[in-house]
Amino acid sequence: MSQDIRVKKGLNIKLKGQAALTTAASSRSAFYAIKPTDFHGITPKLAVKAGEEVAVGDVVFFSKGNDRIKFTSPVSGIVKEIKRGAKRKVLAIIIEAKSEDQFKDFGTANPLDLDKEAVLEKILESGSFAYVKQRPYDVIANPADSPKAIFVSSFDTAPLGPNYAYALKGKEEAFQAGINALTKLTEGAVNLAVDGSEATFFSKIENANIVNVYGKHPAGNVGTQIAEISPVNQGDRVWSVSPQGVAVIGELFLTGKYNATKLVALAGSQVNNPQYYSLAAGQNIQSLISENAEVNGSRVISGNVLTGTQIGADDFLGFYDNVISVIPEGNEHRFFGWLPFVGSKSIHSASKTSFAWLNPGKEYTLNTSLNGEERALVVTGEMEKVVPLDIYPLQLLKACIANDIEKMENLGIYEVAPEDFALVDYINTSKIEAQQIIRQGLDLMIKEVG
Incomplete structure (x- = not known):
């Protein structure tokens, strides 16, 4: 059926640098990281210590709230470091990989x-x-x-x-x-x-x-x-x-094996030859980026350009991410950019203040500039054009900002995730962080409603 x-x-949004359907060889990284921050809402309880040896599939940590939910090593190696932040929060478990993997059966x-x-x-x-x-x-x-x-x-x-x-x-x-x-x-x-x-x-x-x-x-x-x-x-x-x-x-x-290796697209206008590479979850990407992309003046994103996380060029691939995007940093300003049609041949816009709508198949080299500052959240009708869900996106955002649980429920908070508001981040003239606001609203619902 x-x-x-x-x-x-x-x-x-068509961007230059789409990965070609080819796979290039990639060297095995010396270090891998399992980051509890990739798993929103999970408080980790460590099952290993620095210096311990692990095989692929061995438990590294589990959820403090539910010990049935376990997180296992993507490679064989030695636990090199337990990286911590403020209040001893576990940020990453760094594993120094062996030359070959041994799998737990x-x-x-x-x-x-x-x-x-x-x-x-x-x-x-x-x-x-x-x-x-x-x-x-x-x-x-x-x-x-x-x-x-x-x-x-x-x-x-x-x-x-x-x-x-x-x-x-x-x-x-x-x-x-x-x-x-x-x-x-x-x-x-x-x-x-x-x-x-x-x-x-x-x-x-x-x-x-x-x-x-x-x-x-x-x-x-x-x-x-x-x-x-x-x-x-x-x-x-x-x-x-x-x-x-x-x-x-x-x-x-x-x-009978846990295999976290996957094909990951390296894409973006700052990549020399966008294509696919075989990487394991949590793999260090330093050599991959340095050999295949222009690092200076670029932003490296684990994930896509709308919902991904900014990382360093020597950082690690996110657990859920299947693309690494490299695009220019937005450190340039358009002269009289607030005027319609100024410089519009080189920019993309959801509105008709550029010529993008005349050539929908054109690929663009976009940077990270917001092209404006955060301003008042007003009714424009623009959000509704890019959110296909049966909700009122502007009103839901306002309810989340106000921490009004009853209104959030009535306006559809149970139906949404931050990624559903990614296009709102891109097109809204108020320059607000809609995904962040929705995430905070969802966290409030978890805490108060469960």
Whole structure:
């Protein structure tokens, strides 16, 4: 069974430097990092000390709030350092990698032959459950919950987003096994969203409700798809898993190994030859960036340019990130940039104050400049044009700023995640940090409502 979704609201931002569908060799990093800050809402309880030896799949830390949720090592090596911040907060566990990996054996199994508890326990023990996130709140799911549905979005419409069909080439069997495992975790459907305009192996996956999605970004966001198929109300739980997370879970059942290695796109206008590289979660990217991108005057982002995290050129790949974006820093100013059409041939705009709307297929070299300062949050109607969810985005932002829980509930806080407001950050003339405001609102709901 399949169904169609057509997303009419949104905005495509075409940037120069899209990764070509080729894979280049990358050297094994000397150091890897597991960062608890990648897992929002998780307070880590360490299971290792500096100097201890770990294999791939060994537990490094677990959630203090739920010890069933474990986080395991992506490589074999020695725990080099426990990096801490203020109040001894654990910022990262640094692992010095060995030349070859040794894998902890979790045992092979056909998930279709197991019951829910057996499937869930294997996923939890391996650390693969970190890939399972929930709505509401956009945090790692509670394994004790029974979600009404599970969603997987097999395509990314964000600027410079990776091509998952290419990234998972050769892992089709593992992806199918992952879908089979997910069917055991919900009484509802496993919904697999595919790009309706492109034929890929995702459309042939069994035991999933195939959803053909058409439209502009954020058509590829799982939140957009959930809102159309299974909206989240108070008390509901809906889980989501990234395509590469599904493949990791599937490979666990096929081989008995936790394999956190994935194809990651190195993209952006500051990259010499944008393409894919095989990297493990938490891998140090210093040599990759220095050899393939212009570092001076650039911003390196782990993730896409709308929702990613700024990192140093000698930092580590984020756990959930499947693209490293390198774009120019916004340290230049447009002369009379506040006037319509000034310098508009070289800039992109969602409004008609530039010529971008005359050439929708043109690729742009955009920098990080905000082109303005933060100002009053006023009613303009612009946010509604890029948020396809059935909510009032401006009013919800105001409710979050005011910490008005009742209004937040009435305005749809349970349906949203920060990424659903990424385009608001890009187009709004008030220059507010909409994603940050939504994240603070969600954190308040977790604290007060749970």
